[in-house]
Amino acid sequence: MTDSQWPVWEVFVQANPGISHKHVGNVHAVDAEMAIQNARDVYTRRSEGISIWVVPANAISASSPEDQGAFFEPSNDKPYRHPTFYKIPEGVKYL
């Protein structure tokens, strides 16, 4: 039997309670259980996490870098979505 390197799983680690899981890298593994164990050994050797998610890499769809400009354009011309867009006179409180 020829050796196989197994599917890739992307690894997300939650560092502390209450914050989001963050992408940290990936591992090769035969199944989800092994992916979680490998991810623990590779990415949390120094208490970097309290929870791990693994996702088959081929299940992830991504936006394409070439379309980045056009794709994100709709939000660029709407500065009024930010609170700093509005001028409030000094002395007005709690705004």
Next chain:
Amino acid sequence: MDDAKQVEAFEAKIASGQKIEPKDWMPEAYRKQLIRMMSQHAHSEIVGMLPEGNWITRAPNLRRKAILLAKVQDEAGHGLYLYSATETLGIDRTELLSQLHTGKAKYSSIFNYPTLTWADIGAIGWLVDGAAIMNQTALARGSYGPYCRAMVRICKEESFHNRQGYEIMMHLAQGTPEQKALAQDALNRWWWPSIMMLGPSDDQSPNSDQLMRWKVKMESNDAIRQRFIDRTVPQADFIGLTIPDKDMKLDEKTGSYTHGPINWDEFFDVIKGNGPCNAKRLKARVDADKEGAWVREAAAAYAAKQSKQKQVA
């Protein structure tokens, strides 16, 4: 967009300090150079486990043993980060490992030297990891996103390696005359290979211009080597050990140390495969791969069985 325009856009992006990510367009030469460099780096991490692994069962006490185990485990982890970063360039790990096992790919020359005494473990952490950190902190500012992220992670962990090595040397240097002699002997044997591992001197290192512009290389080998020497010599002085270079002098004006001539013939000879341990290291890797095959096969068979049972249920 034609190629010339794409290259122009690519170089402008790098010049502005942005990172290149896996799905971005990149010149073939950039991809090739990165695969070569990053896989060589990954191979160095896992081959680097061998000289140190040699002393795990003979560490002088439990504290040292636990530390050495953790360090060698880190090296395996570093190999994995780097293989995974290299895979983002469109080559798979099986292919990379086969390049290592057939001798097509290189790894750092330093790991072809033997670890003869316990003091060598101190010297490796202090000097070899120290030199690697110099190189890697520079690389962390490079242009390829996945490589930089791996470097940041690795540098953080290497700093423990560096300090534990210095601590071993310090304890030996403060011990009995025999212990101090062990430390000095290890320094004598590891000093020159350590400063050589930062690569050939600038006049012998071709095509650096393009690599610098593409931020594949961040600094010249000689610049990194000089910084390593300047930081390490006072550390040796502090614990009463002597750098084995009779020409080494502090230049009062620059604050830098000038060093004696480096034996580059030895360096190139070790790279070519004629170092003291080249054959041994490669054999250990190939054997580990062969002997571990049944574990990988069993894991794959188990996973296949589980997924079949799930389908039935």
